[in-house]
Amino acid sequence: MTVTPLALHSPRALQATLGAHGWDAGVAAAAAGGLRPLAFHLTELDPETVEALVRLTGSLGLDILTGDGWAVLAGSRSRLGALARPWTVPPVLAPLATEIGLALPAEPVQEWRTARGPVRLDRPAIMGILNVTPDSFSDGGRYLGLEAAVAQAEALLEAGAGLLDIGGESTRPGRVEAVPTEVELARVLPVIDELARRFPQAILTIDTVKAEVGQAALEAGAAAVNDVTGFRLEPGLARVVARYGAGAVLMHSRGGILELASYTHAVYADVVAEVVAELRIALQAATAAGIAPDAVALDPGLGFSKTPEQTLTLFDQLEALQALGRPLLVGPSRKRFLGTATGGDVADRDQATAAACVLAWERGARIFRVHDVAAARQALAVAQAVTGA
DSSP states (O other): OOOOOOOOSSSHHHHHHHHHTTOOHHHHHHHHHHTOEEEEEEOSOOHHHHHHHHHHHHHHTOEEEEETTEEEEEEEHHHHHHHSOTTTSOGGGHHHHHHHHHHSOOOOOOEEEETTEEEEOSSOEEEEEEEOOSOOTTTTTTTOSHHHHHHHHHHHHHHTOSEEEEESSOOOTTOOSOOOHHHHHHHHHHHHHHHHHHOTTSEEEEEOSOHHHHHHHHHHTOOEEEETTTTSSOTHHHHHHHHHTOEEEEEOOOSOTTTTTSSTTOOOSSHHHHHHHHHHHHHHHHHHTTOOGGGEEEEOOTTSSSOHHHHHHHHHTGGGGGGGOSOBEEOOTTOHHHHHHHOOOGGGOHHHHHHHHHHHHHTTOOEEEESOHHHHHHHHHHHHHHHTO
């Protein structure tokens, strides 16, 4: 007799075991997903709900810890799925069952739709950062001229980027003035026009919060809009994205354009729960504006309106965002929370960025916005090979 532990942090071990016993690959994948362990923190529960929940979870084989008005519920996805059926549970538990159903991770999304074709997500999609600004926190002023910007774009693509994110307005900490629309347009439009002509295979995204800039960029050849406010500050940008059939990246942040990278609004009772809730609202607003759900990717906004400690907590719990059912984009590149963890300054954070990308991949992220594409690509290639994704 032999007993071999199976690590369940990824489905690879269980899928391979079932396959070795002759199971069909699709059936093995479904079974592995059903056995995946999950846990939920439930709050604002009345005593009657807690009592009914304890009785039911025992019969379902779920683990539960309870206190005054709260519970922690844990078990396999399949058993939690049995609980998340409001029509089968006692009436007092029906609202909770509905909420648990909404919180269960969605099936992985295989592609992100943009105006220039889909981005495949069965592998890491690397987005190279191209800041055509004089004051970005890491590379401000290096790629202001058209020739320098095109050369950097070519280097990013050769290093393995499939997407290029072009930005004409910095969101660095300490900014005191917003960039006028005409200045931002003058910075980004010649670059987008030239890159669309030279590199038609690349997916270009415009990093902007302005509807006028977004529209002009899409007309010049951009395929998606990356809005660091998730359309909070200018809802008209969502309508532009919908009209052009473009992709949209909705990032979590709080406050005005000059406050995004500050700690002014970094006040959370539960940073994970609040980010999930606020991104859900942003997603609903985007679809209400006419953007197709499969054209939306979500960004947790690492370092934006969050302290390093809050960012690390959110990063560890990135998997919680899978409940929203959209592809997850992360932008850890050279951020302050990496400096807090490593002690390195901005110029020495590319290795830490690559490590962060690997951890984000394991937590469900599929699009990675980085400065050093080569380092991230190599690290993610190893992560993909190990997890068997």
